[in-house]
Amino acid sequence: MSLAELSRLQPRDIARYLRTSGWVEAGRVRYAMRWTLETADSPARVLLPALITLTDYATRVADLLYAVASVENRPARAVYTDMALIDADTQRVIVRTNAPPGTVAVADGLTTTAGINHLLLSAATSEALGENRFVLPGKKPKRARDLLAQALLEPGSEVFTIRIPLSPISGQLPLRHMSLPEPPFGRRVSQLLYRAAWAAHDAAARSLATQDLNGFAAGVNSGVTADLCAALAALGSTARDGFAVRFGWASKWSIPQTYNRPTITFGRALLPVLIEAADFLRMRNTAHHAHATVTGLVVALRQATQNSGGTVTILAGPGSSSDLLDRRVTVHLSEDRYRQAIRAHLLTESVTFDGEVTRQGNALVMSEPNLR
Incomplete structure (x- = not known):
């Protein structure tokens, strides 16, 4: 990098x-801030110049940049790009294989790339669907596929860098005149991936100690799916000692302080657990919920044939069985009950049904319902 390029880097970025x-x-330290990083050998230290107006600002940034690149075992140009990029979130997948330094076997590289593809697609699909599922549908939403087409991948021998583009903020009023806008879809996908990956990691660690996979079912509320667990397992399948995912956030959009653990390390012992978890969640996808209750608004109606009833979809709310909350439940109704459901829908009134709920693919279906 030239000194001119380095002088354009902002201290905040x-x-x-x-x-x-x-x-x-x-x-x-006078006109600089000291930053430290704990490493396996000893703490690393760098000095960040606090003022861009310093006459030797670019030289100081160069010293910091090359020190960081050395600690991270990455090219200085790649670190510079990450620092300068303010409109894309960055995830780095760190996989160390048995290939000679600076290289990766073709088959291993393809496996890692496929795992990254599935990992990002699973998070984008979960965010696009807007609901928690044990297993994602085979046909992915267009919004998820579009994000994957726009995301960039920089493959390396050990570090594979994913860049998720964020939509620009256009026509935004000063913050005193409006509330903060909703983060763009790309940022929401990054956040879901962070939550889901940590939930899967913690569930795998608990399962390793207790032999209990139920933590993965609980993690579904954080975005854990069978698809995500399988993708994480695939990422580690070629590694000699597991892998890590490191999250970086574009400075254009703020990030809540709860997202303060940037690196998730999946040790090799966790990989078989992730494979078991994927199978476990697929099995849960066909589980029965005998005598469940669903209470909520009718959000969709579909008449079968004239005078033969129809099908309604209910968004389960308070009063529903706990494992149905915030899920959509399909209920087949007779003609009389279908008319009652239409009336409730028009009046925006809640309805309550009791019955046996089963999973059919990704759908929840109630049979033999009793209307309260």
Whole structure:
């Protein structure tokens, strides 16, 4: 990088990169801030110049950049790109194989790339669907496929970098005149992937100690799916000692303080658990919920044939069986009950049904319903 390029890096963007990469601010030194990172050998330290107006600002940034690149075992140009990129979230998948340094076997590289594809697609699909599922549908939503087409991948021998583009903020009023806008779809996918990956990691660690996979079912509320678990297992299948995923956030959009653990490390012992979890969630997808209750608004109606009833879809709300909350349940009704459901829909009134709920693919279906 030239000194001109380095002089354009803003201190706040460099600080954002350091913070989301695990570095910790450790005090001020005159016109610079000290940052440290715990490593396997000893703590690494860098100095971030606080003022872009310093005459030697670019030289100081160069020192910091090459120090960070050395610690991360990455090209300085790649680190510079991450620091300068303010309109894309970045995830780095770190996979160390048995190939010679600086290389990766073709088959291993293809496996890792396919795993990244499935991982990102699973998170984008979950966000696009807007609901929690044990197993994702085979046909992915167009919005998820479009995001995958726009995302960029920078493959490496050990580090595969994913860049998720974020929509620009256009026509935004000053914050005093409006509430904060909703983050763009790409940022919401990054956040869901963060939550889901951590939930899968923690469930796998607990399962390794207790031999109980139920933590993965609970993790579905955080975006864990059979598809995500299978993708994570695939990422580690070629690694000699597991793999890690490191999250970086574009500075254009703020990130809640709860997203403060940037690196998730999946040790090799967790990989078989993830494979078991994928099968476990697929089995749960066909589970029965005998004598369940669903209470909520009718959000869709479909008449079968004239005078023969129809099908309604209910968004399960408070009063429903706990494992149905916020899920859509399909109920087949007789003509009389279908008319009652139409009336409730027009009046925006809740309805309550009791019956046996089964999973049919990704759908929840209630049979022999009793209307309360």
